[in-house]
Amino acid sequence: MTELIALLACPRCDKTPLESGEDISHCKACNIDFPHVDGIPWMFAEPYAALGEWRGRLQFALQQLGHEIAGLEQELKNKDLSALAKRRVERYKKCVESHRRKLQKLLRPVDVQSLQGNYESYLALRARLPSDQGLNTYYANIHRDWGWGDEENEASLKQIRAVLHDHADLGRVLVLGAGAGRLAYDIHTSLECESTVVLDFNPLLMLVAKAVTDGGHVNLYEFPIAPLALEDDAILRSLSAPEPAGDNFHLVLGDALRAPFPEKSFDTIVTPWLIDIITEDLPVFAARINRLLKKQGRWVNFGSLAFSNPRRAKRYSPEEVKAIVGECGFSDPYVSQATIP
Secondary structure: OHHHHHHOOOOOOOOOOOEEEOOEEEEOOOOEEEEEEOOEEEOOOOHHHHHHHHHHHHHHHHHHHHHHHHHHHHHHOOOOOOHHHHHHHHHHHHHHHHHHHHHHHHOHHHOHHHOOOOHHHHHHHHOOOOHHHOOOOOHHHHHHHHOOOOHHHHHHHHHHHHHHOOOOEEEEEEEEOOOOOHHHHHHHHHOEEEEEEEEEOOHHHHHHHHHHHOOOEEEEEEOOOOOOOHHHOOEEEEEEOOOOOOOOEEEEEOOHHHOOOOOOOEEEEEEEOOOOOOOOOHHHHHHHHHHHEEEEEEEEEEOOOOOOOOOHHHOOOHHHHHHHHHHOOOOOOOOOOOOOO
16 A cells, blocks of 8 residues: 555645545645545545435435335246246345445445435436446446456457567556556556556445455356356356466545546556547547556456547547647557457
C-alpha cells in the first residue's frame, strides 16, 4: 500500500504525494479524505458523493432481486404449473435468493445497508444515472475473466505480446478500465512489469478482482442467456486466479477520465475495451494518456473500435484513430488484428 500511495495524486487538484492514514488517503491542498474500500483506494474527485451514488446503485440492484424473488413466489402459486416447470422455478428462486445474499456479503465493504430508501425512490434515481455504470452492466465479464477457462484469456494476452514485439520490459504499468482484472493480472504475472496499477470505477468488479488476485475464491451465480438444460439457468461458479498476483499489483477505484496519478508516472498504459465506450472524445482522452506516460512510454490499446457516439462524425474508423493518436504526440502505431473466442 505504501508504494501505491506514493503513486497517487489528488483527482481534484493533482497534488501529490497524498498523506496516508488508517483506511484513508488525504489531500492537504483540498483538505479532503479519500476512503479505502476493503483496502482499495477510492479515488473519485468527489469521493463521498461517488460513494453515496454507488451505494444507491448497489442497493437498487439488491432491491431488484428482492422484487424478482417476490415475482417468482407469485408464479409458484399458479396451480396450472407442470411438475417440471414448478421444479425449475423453485430451484431458480432459491438460486436468486442465494445470489442476493452472496452479493450483500461481497459488497459489505461499500456499506450498502447504510442507505435506506424505498424501491420507487431508486427507480426515480436510476433515470438520472448513466446506464453504462450500473452494478450488473459488466457482470458477465466476472465469469469470463475468472470462470470460463483460459482460451479467451490466453488469446487476449497473445495479442498484447503481438504488439509489444521484443519490448518485453513494460516497467511501471497502468491498466485503465480494467473491469474484473483478468487481462491486467495476466500482463502482471506473465510479462516483465516493475509494478501494475489496475483502475476501474465499478466496486463489484474490483472487489472480485481483489479477492481472487489475493489468492482467494469467490462463489457467484452465472445466469446464462440461453440455458442448455433445466438446471442451467443459474450456475454457481467458483471464481479464482491461477495463483496470487504477488507484490506490486495494486487496485484503485476511480474514473479513467480523471485518473488519480501525476503526469509522466507510467512506462506503459493499457486500455482494454475502453476507448470506444467512454463519453470523452478520443483526441481529448489520447492527450490524457500521453500526459500520464513517461518520455518514450507506450500505450497499448486492446479491444474493438466500435465507437457508439450518437454523432456519426465521432464514430472513428481505424485510419482516423491512427491519425488522432499521431496528432496527440505518439509515433505511428503498430496494429495487430485477430479474432478471439
